[in-house]
Amino acid sequence: MQNFLAAKMRTFLTIIGVVIGIAAVMVVMSVGTSAQNMILDQIRNVGSDLVAILPGAADDDGPPASTYGIVVTTMKNGDLEALRKKSNVPHAVAVSGYVSGNNVVQYKSYDKSLTFQGVSADMLDVEGSNIAFGRFFTSAEDESLARVVVLGAKIAKDIFDNEDMLGKKIKIGSQSFRVVGIMEERGATFAANYDESIYIPLQTAQKNILGIDYLNFIRMKVDDEKNVEQTKDDVRTVLRSRHDIADDEGDDFSVRNIASALSMVNNVTNIMKYFLTAVASISLIVGGIGVMNIMFIALSKRVREIGLRKAVGARRRDIMWQFLFESMIIALIGGFIGFFVGLFVIWLAWVAAMQYDIEWDMIITMQMAYVSLIITLVIGLLFGIYPARKASRISPMEALRYE
Amino acid sequence: MEKIAKIISCKDITKVFDTGETKTHALRGVSCDIAEGEFVAIMGPSGSGKSTLMHVLSFLDRATEGGYFFRGKDTKDFDEEKLAFIRNQEIGFVFQSFNLMQRVSVFENVELPLLYDFYTKTTQNKEDKKTNKDRVMNALKSVSMEHRLHHMPSQLSGGEKQRVAIARALINNPKIIFADEPTGNLDSKSGLQVMHVLEGLNKQGHTIILVTHESRTAEHAQRILRIVDGKIVDDKRVHNQRSVDTDNILK
Numbered sequence: 001m002q003n004f005l006a007a008k009m010r011t012f013l014t015i016i017g018v019v020i021g022i023a024a025v026m027v028v029m030s031v032g033t034s035a036q037n038m039i040l041d042q043i044r045n046v047g048s049d050l051v052a053i054l055p056g057a058a059d060d061d062g063p064p065a066s067t068y069g070i071v072v073t074t075m076k077n078g079d080l081e082a083l084r085k086k087s088n089v090p091h092a093v094a095v096s097g098y099v100s101g102n103n104v105v106q107y108k109s110y111d112k113s114l115t116f117q118g119v120s121a122d123m124l125d126v127e128g129s130n131i132a133f134g135r136f137f138t139s140a141e142d143e144s145l146a147r148v149v150v151l152g153a154k155i156a157k158d159i160f161d162n163e164d165m166l167g168k169k170i171k172i173g174s175q176s177f178r179v180v181g182i183m184e185e186r187g188a189t190f191a192a193n194y195d196e197s198i199y200i201p202l203q204t205a206q207k208n209i210l211g212i213d214y215l216n217f218i219r220m221k222v223d224d225e226k227n228v229e230q231t232k233d234d235v236r237t238v239l240r241s242r243h244d245i246a247d248d249e250g251d252d253f254s255v256r257n258i259a260s261a262l263s264m265v266n267n268v269t270n271i272m273k274y275f276l277t278a279v280a281s282i283s284l285i286v287g288g289i290g291v292m293n294i295m296f297i298a299l300s301k302r303v304r305e306i307g308l309r310k311a312v313g314a315r316r317r318d319i320m321w322q323f324l325f326e327s328m329i330i331a332l333i334g335g336f337i338g339f340f341v342g343l344f345v346i347w348l349a350w351v352a353a354m355q356y357d358i359e360w361d362m363i364i365t366m367q368m369a370y371v372s373l374i375i376t377l378v379i380g381l382l383f384g385i386y387p388a389r390k391a392s393r394i395s396p397m398e399a400l401r402y403e
Numbered sequence: 404m405e406k407i408a409k410i411i412s413c414k415d416i417t418k419v420f421d422t423g424e425t426k427t428h429a430l431r432g433v434s435c436d437i438a439e440g441e442f443v444a445i446m447g448p449s450g451s452g453k454s455t456l457m458h459v460l461s462f463l464d465r466a467t468e469g470g471y472f473f474r475g476k477d478t479k480d481f482d483e484e485k486l487a488f489i490r491n492q493e494i495g496f497v498f499q500s501f502n503l504m505q506r507v508s509v510f511e512n513v514e515l516p517l518l519y520d521f522y523t524k525t526t527q528n529k530e531d532k533k534t535n536k537d538r539v540m541n542a543l544k545s546v547s548m549e550h551r552l553h554h555m556p557s558q559l560s561g562g563e564k565q566r567v568a569i570a571r572a573l574i575n576n577p578k579i580i581f582a583d584e585p586t587g588n589l590d591s592k593s594g595l596q597v598m599h600v601l602e603g604l605n606k607q608g609h610t611i612i613l614v615t616h617e618s619r620t621a622e623h624a625q626r627i628l629r630i631v632d633g634k635i636v637d638d639k640r641v642h643n644q645r646s647v648d649t650d651n652i653l654k
């Protein structure tokens with residue numbers, strides 16, 4: 001035992017690969033699953049009966065360019081109107097256009113640059129949100145470019161503190177908006193923080209503030225989940241005819257539903273998993289080489305001892321097991337530290353999620369301990385076997401002559 | 404002379420060390436017989452091949468050519484397992500430089516061969532620890548070192564280290580004890596104590612093969628082999644076998 005305790009500092013530095021590798025394995029097993037659970041949860045929360053229409057063509061798996069913040073201006077209000085028609089898309093029960101922008105929001109001493117959203121009156125139905133106080137704005141208000149605003153629960157509290165806020169006027173940019181409603185608290189998802197949203201009528205946002213005539217995207221609620229595919233086809237037909245597109249090769253929009261979003265998100269988390277797995281594998285190999293290195297140093301320091309052991313009757317396999325035992329112990333020390341580093345990182349991820357109000361379950365299972373233990377032992381064995389074999393084949397006479 | 408079983412018998416043993424460019428002929432045809440219970444000294448100038456011969460005879464190394472019969476059996480066919488068995492059970496080796504493990508106590512040093520004793524039934528049962536302890540104690544008693552049980556090797560004098568090494572060599576009660584210049588690193592008094600221990604072991608029936616430079620030390624043996632340039636040049640009986648005056652060395 002003293003053999004490697006004596007060199008524990010150097011040992012620690014060389015096994016850091018094992019530490020990182022095992023920590024990465026733990027993170028893959030926990031955070032990867034947590035992230036996927038969270039995303040699935042949120043998608044379920046938003047609803048599986050939603051269809052999103054984004055401007056710009058989509059790749060097979062990836063999101064369309066518009067999701068990366070590239071502005072595509074091909075989707076207009078006329079498209080929104082066409083999709084609303086029952087004769088065009090019979091299964092749509094609510095359809096909303098979306099635009100967003102940044103502007104300074106002022107009320108008394110409150111003065112901050114915030115993101116606001118311009119949405120249709122249907123947004124409430126599309127997203128399944130609820131009003132806590134007051135009301136949402138109407139289609140008529142949208143048509144007439146009314147300057148009314150509905151606030152998320154948290155932002156309302158930030159601006160007005162405990163004041164009575166309905167009917168009060170806040171400034172967005174240079175224009176005054178009357179507060180007509182406050183949303184119910186809903187929490188945050190990876191895509192949106194509902195409680196910090198500022199909603200104004202779509203056309204007011206387009207014409208009065210942003211000066212644009214296009215939409216960022218459209219969301220549509222379908223009457224039943226089983227009609228989602230039919231609805232997607234209907235949407236494509238409508239938009240192709242409006243945009244004079246002959247076949248799907250030329251689409252300048254993309255239609256998605258939760259299932260396609262889900263597989264896309266899954267792709268992203270899987271890429272993260274593969275990346276971490278690669279990091280883990282490389283670290284483990286580096287760590288294994290570290291273990292091998294330590295064992296070669298141990299071997300060179302103990303040639304005489306090995307010679308002596310053989311001279312008093314040690315067989316090859318006895319020396320071999322002595323070395324393998326040590327290399328496994330060294331790997332285990334690394335794995336043990338890595339296990340706790342991994343737990344720490346998992347905990348950090350949870351703390352970070354809490355900070356952002358994201359629902360996140362911290363997943364820690366016994367399986368992680370077993371998997372870490374097995375990987376560690378395999379590393380110890382695999383990388384210990386070569387030095388151990390070398391040690392076992394030392395001739396006693398040569399070893400005892402060794403200075 | 405009565406017929407005594409030959410424990411060692413070798414014919415024309417040669418040993419060539421081939422280090423790439425140079426070939427060293429350390430042994431150039433050594434033949435000798437050693438009977439059970441004999442006390443043989445090997446003498447010769449430095450580099451003459453004494454240690455090489457000891458290594459071959461004690462199975463720490465193999466001869467390049469020639470026949471080596473150990474207790475009547477040709478050693479050519481001995482495999483790794485058999486060699487380990489012989490090193491553990493039949494042979495004890497005492498080195499000039501002691502070869503004690505510095506990091507562990509006297510007890511653990513002496514116990515070492517027991518860790519590789521897969522052959523004696525007593526070490527397989529639950530009483531392992533206790534019987535091991537008894538055996539270590541007995542071995543240490545026979546070299547008068549039982550009072551140093553828990554010392555570390557670095558806390559011992561050279562003579563004490565060598566006696567511990569002898570205790571280790573005899574813990575499995577081997578037939579033969581090889582000692583390669585066991586007194587080489589010791590002052591004359593410590594050297595005499597070591598020789599006294601070896602004499603005692605020989606009287607108990609152990610075969611002793613001793614390499615030494617000093618004629619006075621060699622004369623403790625019954626027989627002296629002289630080796631020069633890899634060949635035995637002289638093989639004679641000692642007429643006035645020396646014996647350690649115990650009153651003198653133990654004060």
Ligand SMILES: Nc1ncnc2c1ncn2[C@@H]1O[C@H](COP(=O)(O)OP(=O)(O)OP(=O)(O)O)[C@@H](O)[C@H]1O
Nearest residue numbers: 420422427428429448449450451452453454455456
């Ligand atoms: N492992 C080895 N590789 C190469 N040459 C060796 C090896 N062992 C011994 N020799 C050579 O073989 C010859 C005999 O060596 P050996 O150690 O047997 O001599 P010795 O009689 O024991 O000498 P000393 O009295 O100095 O111990 C020497 O020339 C030595 O250099």
Ligand SMILES: [Mg+2]
Nearest residue numbers: 453454455583
């Ligand atoms: Mg020598």
